[in-house]
Amino acid sequence: MLIGVPKEIKVHEYRVGLTPESVRELVSGGHRVIVQRDAGVGIGAADSEYSAAGAAIAAGAQEVYAQAEMIVKVKEPLAQERAWLRPGQALFTYLHLAADAEQTSDLVKSGVIAIAYETVTSPAGGLPLLAPMSEVAGRMAIQVAAHFLERAHGGRGILLAGATGVPAGRVLVLGAGVVGSNAAQIALAMGAEVAALSRSAGPLERLKGKLGPRLKTGIATPQAIGEELRTADAVIATAMVPGGLAPKLVTRTMLAGMKPGAVVVDVAIDQGGCFETSRPTTHADPVFTVDGIIHYCVANMPGAVPRTSTYALNHATLPFVKELAGRGIARALTENEHLLNGLNICSGAVTRREVAEARGYPYTEPLSALGS
Numbered sequence: 001m002l003i004g005v006p007k008e009i010k011v012h013e014y015r016v017g018l019t020p021e022s023v024r025e026l027v028s029g030g031h032r033v034i035v036q037r038d039a040g041v042g043i044g045a046a047d048s049e050y051s052a053a054g055a056a057i058a059a060g061a062q063e064v065y066a067q068a069e070m071i072v073k074v075k076e077p078l079a080q081e082r083a084w085l086r087p088g089q090a091l092f093t094y095l096h097l098a099a100d101a102e103q104t105s106d107l108v109k110s111g112v113i114a115i116a117y118e119t120v121t122s123p124a125g126g127l128p129l130l131a132p133m134s135e136v137a138g139r140m141a142i143q144v145a146a147h148f149l150e151r152a153h154g155g156r157g158i159l160l161a162g163a164t165g166v167p168a169g170r171v172l173v174l175g176a177g178v179v180g181s182n183a184a185q186i187a188l189a190m191g192a193e194v195a196a197l198s199r200s201a202g203p204l205e206r207l208k209g210k211l212g213p214r215l216k217t218g219i220a221t222p223q224a225i226g227e228e229l230r231t232a233d234a235v236i237a238t239a240m241v242p243g244g245l246a247p248k249l250v251t252r253t254m255l256a257g258m259k260p261g262a263v264v265v266d267v268a269i270d271q272g273g274c275f276e277t278s279r280p281t282t283h284a285d286p287v288f289t290v291d292g293i294i295h296y297c298v299a300n301m302p303g304a305v306p307r308t309s310t311y312a313l314n315h316a317t318l319p320f321v322k323e324l325a326g327r328g329i330a331r332a333l334t335e336n337e338h339l340l341n342g343l344n345i346c347s348g349a350v351t352r353r354e355v356a357e358a359r360g361y362p363y364t365e366p367l368s369a370l371g372s
Contacts, residue, residue: 001325002032004068006061007039010075012283014042014306015313017072017093020049022318027054031325036064043307065089066221069331074313076103087111087347090329092321094118094133097344098245098358099272107345108361113329113338119243119352120342121321127242128319130340131178132312138182138238142190144301145171145234148263148287148294155294156261158233161191168192170242172228174220174249174274175238176203179208179267183236188214195228199239199247225249230257237266237274243344244354246271252290260292269297272292330370340366 003026005017018026018038023033033055037047047057058064065071065084073093077085082103085091088111095116097104107114117129125357127134142160149155149169162168171187172181176198187194188211197220198204204217218224220239229235229250235258240246246268255277266278273279277290283304288295302309320339326334333340344352346369349362356363 002034002067002069003321003325004058004064004071005033005035005039005055006064006073006081007036008042008074008303009061009078010282010300010303013075013300013303015074015303015310016040016043016045016306017074018318018321019043019310019314020045020053020055022314022321023050023055023231024053024319026322026325029322029326032056034064034067036061053213056309068116070324072283072317072323074310075303076100079106082106082110085110085112087264088113090324092117092317092324094270095344096270097352097355098243099270104345104350104355104359104361107349108350111347112345113333113343113347115324115333115339115342115343116243116352117317119344121338123338124324129313129316132316133302133309135182136305136309136312138179138236140188140305141179141183141236141238141267142186142192142234143173144296145236145263145265146190148296149233149261150180152263153294154287154289155263156233156259160187160234169233170195170231172197172232172235173238174198174216174225174235175240175268176207177238177240179238179240180236183238183267184211184215187236188199194232195232197224197228201206203340220249222254226254228258229254230259232262233259234263234265234319237264237268237278239274240268240271241354243352244271245358246274248272248274248276250275250277252276255291255293258293260372261294261296263296265296267301273297299358333370334367343369346370 070090151157160169195216349364351366
């Protein structure tokens, strides 16, 4: 199979779909890879490294899209990239379609076979291609919150670790999955007081068992969230629905109970966000303020640490890339139910129920869309 790797063009997105090491494995397996010039510069990978691994180097993105049978990316294709997609071509990347009407419409019209990293599953029931970036984002969320809590950046002037005779800052984590558990772990390690709220008890029990008695936990009812918001210096919002819109856990009215200069890091923004007041931002302009509360809503947080993120992501995605290329797209999807769960759009049909419901499309069973 001919696999294409374009350079990411989202604002301050420095990750790349495949590392030179991943390219080498694919080429040794009999596949061909075409990589856009300078695609790996953000992770310190030169074109010469890709060439040495066996890749062809394309001068521009359009050449990659025109030739490749499967496009492997990191972030969703932007409008100019979507115009180059064609019927029957496979697209393997993060999509987050439930929160993106325009992208959904364009992908449906393109006839592409769109497989979303974030909805591929594992035999254990997890989301193995979402987990590595969730880990990175969870860990980054606390350093982001600490940064914007500094007075020079508009925050309350709080040091999360506190000081001798001065209380530590208070962090509220909404959600106890991979993002939430990593955020809570880093916040506790920094010396903050941490409370984690989740809609179910099981994840909280596991998190409490891992992090110990310093972690305060509770069920995420509106009343409990409101009470914790009043004392929080930073809120890390992580709750998500696989393939669907994130639950709106905090209304604008609830902001009135928060401390002026508190910081919200809405990690779930790529799926619509957990705060009613959240809207996507970029690394170039990462924050905005609503009713005195600083909102950080960057939709590609791990893009700021691209080398760490790309290698972590490739460790997870490469086996699936090899399977799709080795068996062929239709056969791989048909024979692997976990890959099939990643199929969001297929040849003009929406094959992910949460996306269909969020964007108002009829839902088509994935196997039916594949003609199986």
